[in-house]
Amino acid sequence: MNAGTDLNSARRMLMEFTGTVDDALAVLPEPADRSSEQRRQADDAKRAAALVRRQFLQAHADAVYDQLTDGRTTSLRLAELSGAAAVAFPGLVPTEAQLAEEQTRTQAGKEGREIDQGIFFGQLLRSPAAGAHLIDAMLRPTPRARLLLDRFRQTGVAELGSVRLERRCGTAYVTMCRDDCLNAEDNSQVEDMETAVDLALLDPAVRVGVLRGGEMSHPRYRGRRVFSSGINLKSLHAGRISFVDFLLRRELGYLSKLVRGVLADEAPWHAPMIEKPWVAAVDTFAIGGGAQLLLVFDHVVAGAGSYVSLPAAQEGxxxxxxxxxxxxxxxxxxxxxxxxxxxxxxxxxxxxxxxxDEVVDERDMAAAVDRSVERLDGPAVVANRRMLNFAEESPDAFRRYVAEFAVQQVIRLYSEDVIGKAGRFRARSSAAG
Known part of the structure; x- marks a missing residue:
């Protein structure tokens, strides 16, 4: 696609080319039923379309983003932005119907349309203008948190499903309580975690936040607290882990808010964000996404027998x-x-x-958490953590990293080794049934 082509002409060319690719895919069998030659044909067609989409965005990313956000006067979250782009720029990202169809399939049976979303967000985030605005849009409170805020401020409790939030003596205690899967994260837990973080940050009665795993019902850990076992592999292999609503939203949503705070009108004049210090408590282990979480906390307390690991490369x-x-x-x-x-x-x-930061006997965890909260509950802590975070992780460096992450992660999600693991998991599940 010629970089000098105007936006409307480029939009028409994009729609026509990707339309021919969709037509070619439509006559092939379902992805899981294709022969080697048919898979090669599909891969060649999708690769050509991906190149056209990338070239289109390399030339027009800022113009596309400005049209979707009314000149950056409207803040759209990831899923909203993708949905708007599907309508305004046909063929650029999957439509709502295409995504809904993909969600009915296992990971091994999908067409891989989320890859187009990875190209889209990767190019937008590479732009200093569009990328910075999108990151700020994701730092705004979620509509769900806004809806629940008044009640939480009145009661000090929010039961969110996979997460429980309770305010006691100025501290927000966030408890991950997926006892059925050792706090393995899926789409719904990312939603619940972002809501809990928003509520804790927006409530002026909260001065410090604490994240801890709840007690488990799993036979091996029954009655013990578990922090997190990372991504829910069962959901991943079943095709129920969303690139946008889990893998990208998690990084730009609640993890980013733990670091930078929430962007809200209630923020003081001298800082656009409402920020608060956070403590994490690891009783047994923090695997994968759990270990990722620890890297954004101000103080981490762990039981003497606990461990951390990041087995993502083994998971693919x-x-x-x-x-x-x-x-x-x-x-x-x-x-x-x-x-x-x-x-x-x-x-x-x-x-x-x-x-x-601190290792204690597991029986002393509660007391250690209390001491950590007391240390972080000071008038100068927020300003100092803001400066430390700015020095350690500048917004621009974060934006550039996430831009590359968006593309590489979505490609990994549909790579042969991950698909192969998905197929083997399905086979084992069928045999067990």
């Missing part, structure tokens, strides 16, 4: 933004050992200091 995916944060916290050698080789680090090892 990228561990969020932890490659960016862990290299800074632990250094490049340890980061490679953890991310590439799946090294497990126990809380009492010296290298655990990259994730954990």
């Amino acid at each position: 995916i990228i561990p969020g933004v932890s490659g960016f944060r862990l290299t800074r916290a632990a250094g490049p050698r340890i980061a490679r050992q953890v991310v590439l080789s799946g090294r497990r680090i126990w809380a009492q090892e010296p290298d655990a200091r990259a994730f954990i």
Whole structure:
């Protein structure tokens, strides 16, 4: 696509070309039923369409974003932006109907239309103008949090499904309570976590936040608290982990808010964000996404027998933004050992200091958390953490990293090794049934 083509002409060319690709795919069998030759034909067609989409956005990303957001006067979240783009620029991203059809399939049976969303968001985030505005849009409170805020301020309790939020003595206690799956994250838990973080940040009666895992019903950990076992692999293999609503939203939503705060009208004049210090408590383990979480907290307390690990490379995916944060916290050698080789680090090892600040006997966790809250509940803490976070993770560096992450993660999501694991998981599940 010619970079000098005006937006309307380029839009028409995009629609016509991607339309022919959709027509070619429509005459082929379902993805899981295609022969080797048919898979090659489909891959060639999708690769050509991906190149056209990327070229279109390389030339017109800012113009596309400005049209979708009324010149950056409207803040659209990821899913809203993708939906608006599907209507305004046919063929650029999957339509609502196409996404709905994909959601009915296992990961191995999907067409891979989310890859087009990865191209879309990757190019938008590469733009300093569009990318910065999109990141700010994702820092705004969710509509669900706004709806629940008054009641939470009155009662101090919010039961969100997979997460429980309770305010006590100026502290917001966020408890992950998916006892059925050892707090493995899926789309719904990302939604619940962002809502809880929003409520804690928006409530002026909250001064410090605490995140801890609840007690489990799993036979191996019955009655014990578990922080997180990472991404829900069962949901991933079943095709129920969304690129936009989980993998990208998680990084630009609640994790980013833990670092930077929430962008809200209630913020003071001297800072656009409402920020608060956060404590994490790890009783047994923090695997995958759980370990990623620890890298954004101001103080992490862990039980003496606990451990952290980031087995994303073994699972076939990228561990969020932890490659960016862990290299800074632990250094490049340890980061490679953890991310590439799946090294497990126990809380009492010296290298655990990259994730954990304080190691205590598991029976003393509650008291240690209380001490941490007391230390962070000071008038100068917020201003100082803001400056520390700005020095350690500039918004522009974060934007550039997430732009590349968006593309690489969605490609990994539909790579042969991940698809193969999905197929083997389905086969094992069928045999067990």
